Amino acid sequence: MPGHWRAIMTDRSRRSFLKKSAGAAALALAGPQTLISALHADSFEQATGRIEPMPPGTVRLSPGIFKEQEEINARYLDSLTADRLLHTFRLTAGITSTATPYKGWEDPACELRGHFAGGHYLSAAALAFATQGNDELKNRGNDLVGGMAACQKKIGTGYLSAFPTEEFERLVEGKPVWAPFYTYHKIMAGLLDMYTLTGNSDALAAAEGMAGWVSDFFWPIGTEQRMRMLRTEYGGMNEVLVNLAAITKKDKYIGTAHLFEQPSFLDPLAARRDELQGLHANTHVPKIIGAARMYEVTGDRRYREIAEYFLGEVMAARTYAIGNTSVGEFWRTPPDELKGTLQWTNAECCVAYNLMKLERHVFGWTGDARWMDAYERALFNCRLGTQNADGLKQYFFPLAPGYWRAYNSPEESFWCCTGTGAEEFAKFADTIYFRRGSDVYVNQFLASTLDWKDEGLSIEQVTNFPAEKGTTLKIKSSGAAARTIHIRIPGWTTEDAEVKINGKPLDAMSNPGSYLAIRKVWRDGDTISLSLPMTLRQEPLLGDDTVTAALYGPLVLAANLGAGPADGPERVIHSGDTVPKNLPAADPLPKVAAAAGAGPDNWMEVESKSDLRFKASCEGAQYDVMPMYRIADQRYAVYWQLPEKKKQS
Numbered sequence: 001m002p003g004h005w006r007a008i009m010t011d012r013s014r015r016s017f018l019k020k021s022a023g024a025a026a027l028a029l030a031g032p033q034t035l036i037s038a039l040h041a042d043s044f045e046q047a048t049g050r051i052e053p054m055p056p057g058t059v060r061l062s063p064g065i066f067k068e069q070e071e072i073n074a075r076y077l078d079s080l081t082a083d084r085l086l087h088t089f090r091l092t093a094g095i096t097s098t099a100t101p102y103k104g105w106e107d108p109a110c111e112l113r114g115h116f117a118g119g120h121y122l123s124a125a126a127l128a129f130a131t132q133g134n135d136e137l138k139n140r141g142n143d144l145v146g147g148m149a150a151c152q153k154k155i156g157t158g159y160l161s162a163f164p165t166e167e168f169e170r171l172v173e174g175k176p177v178w179a180p181f182y183t184y185h186k187i188m189a190g191l192l193d194m195y196t197l198t199g200n201s202d203a204l205a206a207a208e209g210m211a212g213w214v215s216d217f218f219w220p221i222g223t224e225q226r227m228r229m230l231r232t233e234y235g236g237m238n239e240v241l242v243n244l245a246a247i248t249k250k251d252k253y254i255g256t257a258h259l260f261e262q263p264s265f266l267d268p269l270a271a272r273r274d275e276l277q278g279l280h281a282n283t284h285v286p287k288i289i290g291a292a293r294m295y296e297v298t299g300d301r302r303y304r305e306i307a308e309y310f311l312g313e314v315m316a317a318r319t320y321a322i323g324n325t326s327v328g329e330f331w332r333t334p335p336d337e338l339k340g341t342l343q344w345t346n347a348e349c350c351v352a353y354n355l356m357k358l359e360r361h362v363f364g365w366t367g368d369a370r371w372m373d374a375y376e377r378a379l380f381n382c383r384l385g386t387q388n389a390d391g392l393k394q395y396f397f398p399l400a401p402g403y404w405r406a407y408n409s410p411e412e413s414f415w416c417c418t419g420t421g422a423e424e425f426a427k428f429a430d431t432i433y434f435r436r437g438s439d440v441y442v443n444q445f446l447a448s449t450l451d452w453k454d455e456g457l458s459i460e461q462v463t464n465f466p467a468e469k470g471t472t473l474k475i476k477s478s479g480a481a482a483r484t485i486h487i488r489i490p491g492w493t494t495e496d497a498e499v500k501i502n503g504k505p506l507d508a509m510s511n512p513g514s515y516l517a518i519r520k521v522w523r524d525g526d527t528i529s530l531s532l533p534m535t536l537r538q539e540p541l542l543g544d545d546t547v548t549a550a551l552y553g554p555l556v557l558a559a560n561l562g563a564g565p566a567d568g569p570e571r572v573i574h575s576g577d578t579v580p581k582n583l584p585a586a587d588p589l590p591k592v593a594a595a596a597g598a599g600p601d602n603w604m605e606v607e608s609k610s611d612l613r614f615k616a617s618c619e620g621a622q623y624d625v626m627p628m629y630r631i632a633d634q635r636y637a638v639y640w641q642l643p644e645k646k647k648q649s
């Protein structure tokens with residue numbers, strides 16, 4: 001458009017966009033001179049260094065839709081007591097406990113017990129302190145660490161868990177057992193988070209003790225038997241051990257981390273082959289996060305190639321419009337083929353949590369905006385909205401029409417997704433801004449403040465996004481040197497996107513799907529305002545062009561199909577089950593009233609841009625349509641049936 005200057009042209013059809021290694025665009029404004037440079041994603045990290053999250057505690061959310069959810073989550077976490085969380089740890093260590101046990105997956109008879117109580121809870125409490133300054137939850141976390149360390153001391157071998165080592169013995173013997181290493185990983189990760197985010201050094205000592213036990217247990221086991229044991233879900237054992245190595249500078253933990261690698265899974269990925277069909281999704285994403293950390297800590301590029309191929313493949317060939325993957329927890333189909341897979345049991349929430357973690361890493365190596373686009377897609381469509389007003393979380397994300405959201409009970413479920421959800425809703429602040437040297441990356445449009453004291457820089461992001469189609473950055477800076485601020489121009493916006501500096505339109509702009517880099521000496525009171533037009537789009541279900549989702553900007557839209565079930569077992573599941581009993585069959589997909597090949601403008605109408613209200617014309621009905629994240633109690637439809645194109649004779 002006039003006055004705008006395309007820095008770099010890239011092929012942005014979705015398919016090639018996600019599959020190709022897109023270039024990262026950098027546009028620098030240094031005084032009167034304008035400099036454009038393009039770095040191929042592959043050489044980006046080598047040339048410029050890694051892009052990393054801001055230091056913990058530097059970013060706070062401001063009032064808005066995310067802050068509200070963060071507070072609901074914190075209240076839920078605050079309702080759980082240390083003595084009850086510690087109960088099964090104490091019983092396992094032979095320490096008396098009269099506390100009332102929690103139930104579901106924390107029941108004293110459940111093989112996963114401790115995964116939430118001494119794992120996710122610690123991570124969430126540490127995150128709540130880092131991102132919100134929540135001292136109550138930090139203190140609760142400290143109480144837990146103290147109680148758990150006492151259990152570890154009583155046991156005396158370094159072992160620390162809420163179940164006895166007998167579960168690991170069954171793993172050795174090839175007898176049925178749920179997932180002892182998975183739980184062990186959660187506990188170690190929780191302890192490390194308490195160390196890195198709150199400074200609790202007892203937590204680091206406990207994690208090192210746990211790692212010592214793993215070494216003693218796992219090194220003597222022969223390769224063949226170890227490979228058989230690794231067929232049982234082990235979470236991110238490789239990741240947490242690499243993290244421990246990075247923190248302590250002790251290489252021995254890298255060696256132990258390597259014991260958790262499966263050539264049968266990693267080799268095809270290294271050869272860029274998608275052999276994921278038949279695998280359990282949430283078992284495998286954490287293994288790749290471990291590979292990503294192995295690359296970052298050891299520099300071995302094979303791990304990076306594995307992680308980049310895996311993420312690119314899953315996001316391009318196996319995801320639904322909401323930005324998540326899996327059906328009945330598995331990858332059940334060949335790549336690019338999701339036809340007929342819309343069910344209640346789509347898109348386990350943990351998988352989105354783990355994919356988003358992986359996207360943070362790969363973005364850090366490449367600076368490629370597509371990963372922060374993908375992060376945004378998941379954040380707004382399958383994270384926001386998966387917690388109810390009581391802080392209870394979803395497990396599956398039903399994508400068949402006519403279903404509704406169901407949640408865990410407060411004290412009787414404690415699913416994996418309760419745990420990852422508790423972390424997610426405590427860490428919305430952790431991906432909004434990244435840094436590289438003194439550069440700032442503005443990745444996400446959430447009302448927030450970055451206060452980067454070491455750099456004398458503060459950025460207040462004022463926005464009502466996505467109701468507002470853009471954002472404003474208010475800068476305070478005490479530095480005299482030029483600094484580059486990189487702003488994501490999302491792939492979903494149009495060529496009418498615009499940036500103003502101190503109210504004056506910038507006569508240059510980078511493509512949607514890249515970062516705009518603005519370099520200058522920033523002064524107190526400088527503002528950057530970003531206008532990001534949104535349009536209606538269709539995105540077909542992979543493998544079935546007659547079934548489509550509708551999107552507006554980053555938002556997946558959902559039809560309101562009327563009130564869902566009243567409160568009861570179909571809404572809140574008071575057990576370890578993850579699907580309501582007596583589930584009815586799904587509805588048929590709403591059939592859009594439009595000619596074959598018609599775009600969304602022919603059957604969907606924007607009723608209010610500011611209220612994000614839409615209307616869809618379907619056969620026999622008109623539907624009120626809203627962003628999926630605003631669906632709460634209603635039955636809904638995310639996918640729509642398009643008329644079949646007539647075959648050409």
Ligand SMILES: [Zn+2]
Pocket residue numbers: 282348349350351395415416417418
């Ligand atoms: Zn889960």
